[in-house]
Amino acid sequence: MALVSIRRTVWSTGGTAVAVRRVVGKLGSLLLTLFLASLLVFFSRFLVPGDPVSFLLKGRKPSPEAVADITAEFGLNLPPWQQYFNWIIGVLHGDFGRSLQFRQDVSTVIGDRLPVTFGLVIMAGIMIAVIGLISGVAASLNRNRFWDKAILTGLTVFGAIPSFVGSIVLIAVFAVQLHWFPSFGSGEGFFDTIYHLVLPSLALTIVFVVLVGKVTRSSMVEQLDREHVEVATSRGLSRGSVVRRHVFRNAIGPILTVSGPLVAGLLVASSIVEAAFGIAGIGSLLVQSVDRLDFPVVQAVVLLVVTTFVAVNAIIDILEPWIDPRSAAGAGAR
C-alpha cells in the first residue's frame, strides 16, 4: 500500500527528476540557513565591546600564559574571517575547540551529556504526540460541544504553565508528597533513567502539548468540512473508518509542520527542566557554561540546537510529499 502510493507520487510530480530537484533545492536552502546561522553564532562574540582576550578570560586570572594560550587557541591575531574559517572547518570535523571550565574537548563534554537530553526530548516528544493527537482528534470530533471546549480550555491552561512552574509543582506533588518519583538526577541504567525522566518529561509535556493539540484540532476540523468526507460518509463507511482514512490522513500535513519548532523548543526548555531536576544534560550544560563564562561550549550548544531545528524542518519538508502527495510540487489540485 505504502509502496504504491510512493510510486504514484513520483509519477504525478512528473518523474524522479522533479523530486530530485526539489530535494536538492531544499537542501540548498537548509545549508544557506545553517551557514548564516553559523555566522551569527560565531560573530556574536565580536559584538561585545572591548578586547576579545579579556572577554574569553573573564573571571579567570589573565596571566601572560593564559593570554598566550587563548590567543593561540582562538587564533585571535588572525583577521576575523580567517578565525571564522578555522572555526567552521573544525566544527565540520566535529571539533568545537576546548572547554574553558572542563579543560576537555567541547565535543567530549557535549557527547557525555547528549544521551540524557536525547532521552528526555524523546520521552517528552512521545507523550506530547500521543496526548496532543488524542486530545486534538477528540476535540475536533466534538466540535463546539462540551468536550471540545473542555479540551481547548485544558490545553490553553496547560500551555500557560512554563516548564519551571511545571517542574516545581511536579516535584512538590509526586516527589516530595507522594514519593512516587525521584526529584533529582538521571539515574543509572536504562529503566532507572526512564524512571528518573518521567517527571522532567511530564513538565515539558504540560507546556508543549498545546502546540500539537491545537494544530491537530484545527487541521481535523478543516478536513471534516470537506466534501470528500461527506461523500465517504454517504457511501455508508463507518464513522471510524471515515475519520481514520479520510480525515486524519489528510490532516496530518499541518500537524507535522510543528515538529521543527517542537523539537527546538524541547531542546531549549530542557535547560530549565534539567536545572530544576538536577540532570546533567545539554541544557544544564548550557546554563552552567553561561554561568562560568565558558563561551566555546555556549557556541557549540547553540549551534547544535539551531542545526537540529533546521534539520528537522528540512526532513519534514522533504518527506511531506510522500506523506501527503497533494503537497508535491506540480500537483496543484488541492
Add this chain to the structure above:
Amino acid sequence: MTTATIELKTRRVPGVAGFDTSFMVSAIVLLLMTGMAIFAPIIAPYDPNQVNFMSVYQGPSISHWLGTDSLGRDILSRMMFGARTALLGPLLVVVSSTVLGILLGVLAGWRGGWVDAVLARLFDVVFSFPSLLIAIMAVALFGKGLVAPVIAMSIAYAPYVARLTRSLVASERHRPYVAAYRVQGFSGAWIALRRVLPNVAPIVGAQSTLNFGYVLAELAGLSFLGLGVQAPAADWGAMINEAQSGLVGGHFLPALVPAIAVVIVVVAVNIIGEELSDRIGGEIPS
C-alpha cells in the same frame, strides 16, 4: 461550505460591551496585577528584602497572608514587588518588537522584490534560533541581568511581527484606495506610512499581545536559571529559583506563590490576546 453540519455560533455569556466573561475577568486580573506592581511600595505590608530569622518558613497567618520564605521574608510583599520586573520586561519586549517588526514588515511588503527576499531569508535565520536560546546567548555575551535578554528578545520576536505585517501590507498594496492616492501624486512612502500602516497596525498589535505571555514565561525562566534578575532581588523567576531548595523539605509556598502568579498572568494575557485578535483580526492572509 456545503457540509451537512451547520456551524452553530458559539454562545457566549454576555458581558460588558459585548466581551465575554472570561475576557472581563482576565482584564480585571491584569489591571490588578499592574496596579500591584505600580503601587507595590505603598500597598506591600513589609519590606520585600527584610530578613527575619525568627520567622522562617511560616505558614499563612494574619501577619503574613502568604507566609514567609527561607529567610523569613514576607512572601506577599515579595510577590508584589516581583510583579514589577516580571511585567516590565515582557512589556518592553512586546512594544519594541512590535515597532521594529512593523517597520521591517512594511518595508518588505511595500518594496517587495529583492528587499523582501533578503529580509525573508534573514527572518528565516532568526526563526531558527528559539527566543529563549537567543536570550541565553545574550547573557553569555553581555552578562547577567535583564537588559541584554530584553534587547535580544525584542530582536527575536520582531520577525514574527514583521512576517504578519508583510503579508497584510502586500495584500493591501493592491487595494483601490492605494491606487487612488498614487494617482493623486502622493509618494509611496507617504501612502505606506500614513494610509496603509494605520489599517494594518491594529491587527498586528492584537497578535503581538499574544507574545506577552511567552516572553513573560521565558524571562521568568531565565531568572529561574539564575541568568536574569539576580537572587536577593524580588522577582518571580528569581524567587522560584531561591525557593527550589526548600521544596524537598516540604516548604512549597515560597515557590508556589510566584509560580501561580506567572501562570495567572500568562492565562489572562492569552485570553485577552486571543479575543482581541479574533475581534480585530479579520482575515489574516496566509
